[in-house]
Amino acid sequence: xxxxxxxxxxxxxxxxxxxxxxxxxxxxxxxxxxxxxxxxxxxxxxxxxxxxxxxxxxxxxxxxxxxxxxxxxxxxxxxxxxxxxxxxxxxxxxxxxxxxxxxxxxxxxxxxxxxxxxxxxxxxxxxxxxxxxxxxxxxxxxxxxxxxxxxxxxxxxxxxxxxxxxxxxxxxxxxxxxxxxxxxxxxxxxxxxxxxxxxxxxxxxx
Numbered sequence: 001x002x003x004x005x006x007x008x009x010x011x012x013x014x015x016x017x018x019x020x021x022x023x024x025x026x027x028x029x030x031x032x033x034x035x036x037x038x039x040x041x042x043x044x045x046x047x048x049x050x051x052x053x054x055x056x057x058x059x060x061x062x063x064x065x066x067x068x069x070x071x072x073x074x075x076x077x078x079x080x081x082x083x084x085x086x087x088x089x090x091x092x093x094x095x096x097x098x099x100x101x102x103x104x105x106x107x108x109x110x111x112x113x114x115x116x117x118x119x120x121x122x123x124x125x126x127x128x129x130x131x132x133x134x135x136x137x138x139x140x141x142x143x144x145x146x147x148x149x150x151x152x153x154x155x156x157x158x159x160x161x162x163x164x165x166x167x168x169x170x171x172x173x174x175x176x177x178x179x180x181x182x183x184x185x186x187x188x189x190x191x192x193x194x195x196x197x198x199x200x201x202x203x204x205x206x
Contacts, residue, residue, distance in 0.1 A: 135185025
């Protein structure tokens with residue numbers, strides 16, 4: 001008889017421990033995601049002279065990664081919250097369990113709907129298009145263009161492994177349009193006559 005009683009208790013304890021571990025893992029991933037987003041937000045946007053900085057990793061800038069990070073962080077946060085709600089409901093006595101369950105599910109669904117909308121907008125509208133162009137002598141430039149009407153184009157040159165400095169000194173806008181055709185760099189670096197061209201538009205590099 002004692003063995004029959006101890007067995008369900010052991011199963012219940014294992015279930016609780018497993019649930020706590022799952023909740024801890026989801027919470028850890030959510031916290032790591034938010035920490036990454038915070039780090040990207042706190043990156044310097046200009047250097048000591050006031051010129052804009054751009055951070056690029058795996059073909060995308062920090063704005064793009066921040067938007068995706070917000071989406072992932074929200075998903076993990078609501079997954080962890082839902083798991084905690086489920087654990088909490090199991091601790092409520094049976095007469096009130098159904099009411100608490102309905103309230104918890106309603107709160108979670110409302111929060112998930114808002115969070116999903118925010119995360120979706122962040123993933124869609126944060127960041128613009130980015131084109132990396134390589135030229136003679138190892139010259140590299142990154143051309144960015146806004147996602148809306150495409151009239152804001154900026155040219156950046158590398159100053160670090162993931163860091164690029166804005167080269168254009170006229171407020172960032174240049175007479176260049178990556179949508180007009182493939183981009184290329186022509187000229188000789190030693191002669192100082194490098195030209196960045198995209199289709200029939202061009203920009204003289206400094």
